[in-house]
Amino acid sequence: MIRIVIPAALFAAVAGLAPLPAAAQNPDYFIPGGQQAPAPRPAPAPRPPQPARPPVQVAPQPPVGEEQQQPPPQLQVQLPPPPDIPAIPRGASPPAAVLGVLGVPEIMRASTAAQQVEKTIGERRERLNQDAQKEQAAWRDLQQALAGDGSKLSPEQRRAKEHELQDRITKAQRDFRERGAIIQQAAQYGLAQIERTLVGVIQKVAESRGMNLVLHRQQVALNVNEFDITEQVAAEINKVLPSVIIPPDGVSPAALPPPPAAPAPSAAAPVAAAPAAPAKK
Numbered sequence: 001m002i003r004i005v006i007p008a009a010l011f012a013a014v015a016g017l018a019p020l021p022a023a024a025q026n027p028d029y030f031i032p033g034g035q036q037a038p039a040p041r042p043a044p045a046p047r048p049p050q051p052a053r054p055p056v057q058v059a060p061q062p063p064v065g066e067e068q069q070q071p072p073p074q075l076q077v078q079l080p081p082p083p084d085i086p087a088i089p090r091g092a093s094p095p096a097a098v099l100g101v102l103g104v105p106e107i108m109r110a111s112t113a114a115q116q117v118e119k120t121i122g123e124r125r126e127r128l129n130q131d132a133q134k135e136q137a138a139w140r141d142l143q144q145a146l147a148g149d150g151s152k153l154s155p156e157q158r159r160a161k162e163h164e165l166q167d168r169i170t171k172a173q174r175d176f177r178e179r180g181a182i183i184q185q186a187a188q189y190g191l192a193q194i195e196r197t198l199v200g201v202i203q204k205v206a207e208s209r210g211m212n213l214v215l216h217r218q219q220v221a222l223n224v225n226e227f228d229i230t231e232q233v234a235a236e237i238n239k240v241l242p243s244v245i246i247p248p249d250g251v252s253p254a255a256l257p258p259p260p261a262a263p264a265p266s267a268a269a270p271v272a273a274a275p276a277a278p279a280k281k
Contacts, residue, residue, distance in 0.1 A: 100211035101220050102202065102230045108194070110234040113244045117190040120246050124183045127249075128176065135172050139165070182252050189253040193244040194237075201237045205229050 108114045142165050146158070153161065206214050209229065217223075217230070247253050 095212060097213045098209075098211045099223075099227055100206055100209060100214040100229050101217050101223050101227050102214060102233055103217040103228075104198075106230050107198065107234045107237065110238070111194060112238050112242050113194050114191070116243050117187060117194070117246065121183060121187040121190075124186070124249055125180075128179050128183065132176050135176075139169055142168075179250065182247075182250060185253050186247050186251075190244045190246045194241065197241045198233070198237055201233055201240065202229075205233050205236060 146161050146165065202214060206212070206229065211229075214229070217228070247256055
């Protein structure tokens with residue numbers, strides 16, 4: 001039985017195709033920077049009173065994290081005596097290891113299906129970002145118009161305009177969050193198809209090379225080229241999975257119709273009996 005040892009690095013390499021916020025681009029080398037105290041500023045000149053404006057909240061700011069608490073002191077107690085561990089009968093020894101190594105990030109970069117997911121999801125996120133910027137600009141224009149017309153409106157009319165703008169902002173924020181969630185689900189749906197196929201391809205390639213233990217390249221300090229099956233796996237996955245199914249823009253994978261069932265293996269056709277030879281006279 002072939003054992004493919006590919007831990008969380010497999011899914012991390014696959015999911016890494018989905019663009020992340022700037023703060024999460026490099027989690028392995030994240031170093032929190034120190035914050036400098038802001039320099040004192042002179043007090044601003046007093047401004048004439050202006051009419052109140054409805055607050056524009058594009059996205060709630062994350063709460064500031066609390067300082068790390070000190071770990072509790074280690075408990076110093078006398079443990080009860082340990083149980084007796086009986087001898088275990090000797091079992092069958094495992095077969096001799098035939099090792100292989102591969103680089104999942106390199107495979108994903110060479111995968112045409114992964115390139116398709118990255119391109120499609122990137123375009124959808126860019127459109128979402130552009131729509132959000134346009135909507136924010138519309139909010140600012142409405143605010144400025146409301147501030148300029150403040151003297152022409154009655155208090156009731158002004159409050160109605162403010163509520164109307166606030167309702168528009170709230171609805172737009174909800175719509176943008178829903179669109180972003182659907183885009184993320186589409187990315188996960190496409191990448192899950194690649195991940196599932198990749199595991200099967202690795203197993204087939206390992207079997208063809210007589211390998212029974214495949215390790216991730218980052219887990220190996222030194223190996224020779226004959227152990228590396230990265231290029232072969234990349235070539236095979238492009239053959240069997242050149243593209244994946246991505247839901248249409250704005251459609252959640254949960255709304256897709258169920259995939260057709262796999263066809264049942266057909267039974268072997270009966271062998272026709274050979275015609276009997278004519279009797280000799």
